[in-house]
Amino acid sequence: MAAMVRADDEVVRKRQRDRARIMALLLGAFVVLMFFITIAKTGMNW
Amino acid sequence: MTNPAALPADWRDFLALTKPRVMSLVVFSGLCGMLVAPVQLPPALGFTAILCIAIGAGACGALNQWYEVDVDAKMRRTAKRPLPAGRMERQSALHFGVGLAGFSVLLMGLATNWLAATLLAASILFYVLVYTVWLKPRTAQNIVIGGAAGAFPPLIGWVAATGHVATLPLLLFAIIFLWTPPHFWALSLFVRSDYAAAGIPMLPVVAGVESTRRQIFLYSLPMAGAAVAPWPLGLAGLVYGVCAAVLSFVFLVLATRVAANRASDAAGMDAEKHLFAFSVFYLFALFAVLVADRWLPW
Numbered sequence: 001m002a003a004m005v006r007a008d009d010e011v012v013r014k015r016q017r018d019r020a021r022i023m024a025l026l027l028g029a030f031v032v033l034m035f036f037i038t039i040a041k042t043g044m045n046w
Numbered sequence: 047m048t049n050p051a052a053l054p055a056d057w058r059d060f061l062a063l064t065k066p067r068v069m070s071l072v073v074f075s076g077l078c079g080m081l082v083a084p085v086q087l088p089p090a091l092g093f094t095a096i097l098c099i100a101i102g103a104g105a106c107g108a109l110n111q112w113y114e115v116d117v118d119a120k121m122r123r124t125a126k127r128p129l130p131a132g133r134m135e136r137q138s139a140l141h142f143g144v145g146l147a148g149f150s151v152l153l154m155g156l157a158t159n160w161l162a163a164t165l166l167a168a169s170i171l172f173y174v175l176v177y178t179v180w181l182k183p184r185t186a187q188n189i190v191i192g193g194a195a196g197a198f199p200p201l202i203g204w205v206a207a208t209g210h211v212a213t214l215p216l217l218l219f220a221i222i223f224l225w226t227p228p229h230f231w232a233l234s235l236f237v238r239s240d241y242a243a244a245g246i247p248m249l250p251v252v253a254g255v256e257s258t259r260r261q262i263f264l265y266s267l268p269m270a271g272a273a274v275a276p277w278p279l280g281l282a283g284l285v286y287g288v289c290a291a292v293l294s295f296v297f298l299v300l301a302t303r304v305a306a307n308r309a310s311d312a313a314g315m316d317a318e319k320h321l322f323a324f325s326v327f328y329l330f331a332l333f334a335v336l337v338a339d340r341w342l343p344w
Contacts, residue, residue: 008053015054022057033097036090037157 055138059128063111063139064104064146071329072103072199075222078333079200079215082340083207087158094157095206099199101150102166106173106195108143112136113178120244123237154206162206169198183245186252189234193226194219200333214281217272218333224269225329228262228301232322235259235304236315259305262321266301270294273332286339290332297321297328 076099080092087095111118111129119130128134147170155163177192197219204215234241234248235258241248250258273294277287303317 012053015056019054019057033090033094037094040088040090041157 055128055134059134060138060142062128063108063134063142065107065110068107069100069103071326072196073100074330075218075333076100076199076203078337079203079218080207081203081337082214082218083204085208087207091157092207095154095162095203098150098154098157098163098166099202101146101153102170103199105143105145105147105150106170108139108146109170109174110178112139112143113174114182117183117244117246121237121240123240154202158206159209161209161211162202165198165202165205169195169202172198184247186247186249188247189227189230189249193223193230196226197222213279214276217276217279217281218336220272221269221332222329224265224272225325227265228269228297229322229325229329231258231262231265232304232318232325235318236312236322239312255310259307263298263301263305266298270298276336282336283339285342286335289335293328293331293335297324300324 073096077096080087080095086092111127114124115129115136118124118127124130129136129139147167151163151167151170154166173192173195177188177195181188181192200218200222201211201215204218205211231249235250235255238248238250238255242251249261253261273290274287276282277284277290282290300317300321304321307315307317309315
């Protein structure tokens with residue numbers, strides 16, 4: 001029984017970790033995107 | 047064994063909620079609408095506009111699946127989706143869909159212009175409220191009117207680039223609008239039993255197979271006219287005109303074969319399956335040729 005609970009815990013933790021990683025990647029991509037949008041909107045030439 | 051619903055949903059299930067395959071056609075038509083526009087956006091803004099169209103389409107997919115979970119559970123084609131399969135809580139899908147919708151509209155407005163953002167918001171609301179909630183469970187005309195939601199992307203792409211509406215993007219809207227009924231009715235003919243089991247009043251379920259086949263042919267005629275129209279109107283060149291005429295001719299031939307088919311079971315519906323497969327290629331090819339016609343020095 002205890003082993004089953006630990007296995008469930010592990011699955012939950014793994015999914016939380018995976019979702020946190022994806023979220024971090026998406027937020028990072030969003031920051032980069034906002035940077036380029038700002039450059040384009042302000043007409044700066046890079 | 048763990049109850050899947052008790053676990054946090056896997057990120058792949060969130061991705062599946064957005065219906066990535068449907069999204070590909072939406073993104074492609076939006077991109078084409080943007081590329082045929084006379085004004086070209088800076089790459090970062092163009093990319094953002096297409097991203098917003100994709101995210102908006104994903105929001106529609108998520109909200110559609112949130113609303114139709116009971117119906118999806120009754121159909122073989124959709125029973126394995128995250129919600130009917132019990133891999134995700136319904137509330138999560140609602141929050142995800144609303145979040146994506148709001149984010150896509152806001153980002154579109156900030157990156158391009160608010161007319162494009164308004165059109166994007168209108169298309170999402172139309173798909174979710176008018177098509178999914180109102181028409182789909184009530185009338186056999188669900189696809190005809192609801193098809194307008196899928197016709198928005200090229201218009202949004204064009205408006206994102208130019209800031210205004212013009213004849214060509216309205217024609218692109220008309221092409222997808224008129225293409226949607228033959229495309230979906232061809233599919234609904236050979237998965238008719240699924241729709242009937244789920245209680246969705248698709249045309250073959252309500253009006254019968256023969257009537258649906260006739261309607262497919264009848265809708266294909268104005269669709270072919272709209273597809274060729276940019277050429278005589280001087281909005282596209284000869285290459286587009288010839289390709290559109292050939293593609294539309296093949297579409298009409300396949301629609302004629304569907305109209306002539308008398309099979310009532312899915313096994314005898316090769317004509318419908320061919321039309322459905324070709325209809326996807328048709329739209330991709332038509333829009334690709336329009337862009338090529340605009341950009342390549344023939």
